[in-house]
Each structure stands twice: as structure tokens, then as C-alpha cells.
Amino acid sequence: MKVTVRFFASLREALGSGETLDLAAGATVGDLRDVLMQRSAGHADALGRARALRCALNQILCNESTPLPDACEVAFFPPVTGG
């Protein structure tokens, strides 16, 4: 299934604005993070689980156990600091 990945703020600076990739059906947000971390040392560092990262599925905050539907958009970003 097709997944569009987007990065924001410090992740965007480190990894670019995102990419589209294919994942096996049934994959979760956490599985996607694992796949992305294998891309490069930079990915492994920026997406490492020592970091406090937030994720959103189809523009709604989610957690890593959330399953991915086909043709979805997943975003990873640091804690938010607006206002």
C-alpha cells in the first residue's frame, strides 16, 4: 500500500520534506518509523526513539500502534511550540 510521509520543523531540515513509499498491508505507524530509520544514519538519528516525536495519520495526531490505511499521509514532527 502507498504511504505519503511528511516531516516538519527539525525533521524536515534533517531529512527533507518527505517521500512516498510502499508498505505491506497491515503495517502500523511504528512499522513505518522502523522502515524509515533504516534509510540512513541521519534517519536513524532523527527518528530514533530516544527523541520525543509526535506523529499524525491523515492529519490527526496518532500513536505508533495506529494501523495504516492505504493511500494515507503520515507526518512525523517534534513537540509543537505555537501560540
Place this chain on the structure above:
Amino acid sequence: MAGEPRVVIQQADFDLSEVVARLRAHDAGVGAVVSFVGTVRDRNDNSGRNVISAMELEHYPGMTERAIEAMIDVAFSRFEIRAARVIHRVGRLQPLDQIVLVAVTSGHRGQAFQACEFLIDYLKTQAPFWKKETTPQGARWVDARVSDDAALQRWGIPASNAAPR
């Protein structure tokens, strides 16, 4: 105000008086208007000195608007308010600039005060915006604050934005 969006993300500055005038126009049931304006400080909490020369604000187009819309829906369900408006700026800002406006109208002041504080507390920890500040040491992404999570938790909403995970 009919037809005006409740949430606007823009680079341009805003005029508080104008926004409030439109928000309460033609609604004689309004007895109270409460607004909050957030502005760019020239200092962070680490140094206490005026070290910030610029602030860059990034957002997640689409999600940001949607998230704040949902917050306004929650505010309407919790408080007796008549209208609400949120304007948040993005892009490059400088100390003294306005960043965010939350304005709420209500029949009486109590509900308007509460709804306004609720909305800004909610926005601080759950709306996707990120600040990058420029200092003499270079540019750095601003850290989320545990105190902002605590502010939202006072309303009975769990928040762990700043917590490591």
C-alpha cells in the same frame, strides 16, 4: 461575520479591533468579548536577556487549521459562547510582532474568559506549529514546555507534548 472562517493561518499581521468588531457584529446577545494576543518576546527563559532577533514559524497546512477547528468545537461544547476566532501568523517575525489572536464572544464575561484561556492552552500543546528563534549563537528550534502541558491538564485534557517518549 457570517461566512468568515473561524481559523486563519496567515503571514500578514492582524488588527485586534477589526477582528473583534466583525466577530460581534449584528449579535446583540453578546455581553462580553475576551481576546488574547500572543507576541514575540526578545528573550527566552534560559538567559533572561534580550537575545532573540527573529522568529520563524512553521505549520502543517491543512492539519493546523483542522486541529484548531476541532478545538473550537470543543470550546463550544464546554462553554456558553456565541462566536470564536483564532488567527495565527506563520513565516518570519520579529520581537514585538503579534503572533496569535484568540477572540471569543459570550453573553457574560465568565464563559468568555474561560473559553479564551481554554483555547490558547489547547492550541499551545496540540496545534502543529513550530518556532525557530535566531540568537547570537545561531538559530535553534524552541523546546516545548512542560508548563504548557500542565495548563491544558487543568481543563481535564491529558497532554504530553513536552514529555519525552
